[in-house]
Amino acid sequence: MHILIVYDTVYGSTAQVASWIGERLEGCKDVTATVARISERFDLSDYDAVIIGSPIYRNDQILDTVKEFVLQHKERLSEKKVGIFIVALDTGGAYYRGRTIGGIKDLESFAALFDTPPIYGKVLGGEQVPTRLSDEDRRLLLGFYRKIMGMEIDDVPYRYSMDKEGVWQYAERFYRYASR
Numbered sequence: 001m002h003i004l005i006v007y008d009t010v011y012g013s014t015a016q017v018a019s020w021i022g023e024r025l026e027g028c029k030d031v032t033a034t035v036a037r038i039s040e041r042f043d044l045s046d047y048d049a050v051i052i053g054s055p056i057y058r059n060d061q062i063l064d065t066v067k068e069f070v071l072q073h074k075e076r077l078s079e080k081k082v083g084i085f086i087v088a089l090d091t092g093g094a095y096y097r098g099r100t101i102g103g104i105k106d107l108e109s110f111a112a113l114f115d116t117p118p119i120y121g122k123v124l125g126g127e128q129v130p131t132r133l134s135d136e137d138r139r140l141l142l143g144f145y146r147k148i149m150g151m152e153i154d155d156v157p158y159r160y161s162m163d164k165e166g167v168w169q170y171a172e173r174f175y176r177y178a179s180r
């Protein structure tokens, strides 16, 4: 089985997650895994199964590039086994003022883009490195931590919720579903 893992990233953690997925799948029986950033050239018809990943970015959204990719290839993706994943700091989501936000909710919005629902999806942990953030992102995040989280802080905190074991479990489960 040829599996394509296609992702986009802003600061690199989704690329790391995608490469962990590829590493684990390569260890599965009869699998060849290719990891590619969405901007790279690849031909979907070369693959039996596709895993698509995006970080959660501004306003609880996946990246526009990933959204466009799914919408553009909807028909072709309907013919394949598809898995999705999102990378976020808060994998569990939260309840806030009468509604649930983040986590699995964001994964559901991603899944709703497809004509045929993907077979398996998961929210995976990411990383936030304050020194790497653009000025605009730092400003947005600082606003979030101060206003929503009520934290009195001068800079965005370093946060890490990446979990290689969880990523490998995702890859193993996807393989099991895709091989049926």
Ligand SMILES: Cc1cc2nc3c(=O)[nH]c(=O)nc-3n(C[C@H](O)[C@H](O)[C@H](O)COP(=O)(O)O)c2cc1C
Pocket: 008, 009, 010, 011, 012, 013, 014, 015, 055, 056, 057, 058, 059, 060, 061, 087, 088, 089, 090, 091, 102, 125, 126, 127, 128, 133, 137, 140, 141
């Ligand atoms: C402007 C901005 C908004 C973000 N919003 C959320 C969010 O709503 N929920 C969340 O869990 N993580 C949020 N994050 C954290 C990212 O999802 C996390 O750092 C992820 O690992 C980034 O992926 P990347 O390194 O592949 O770009 C946000 C990060 C930035 C910079």
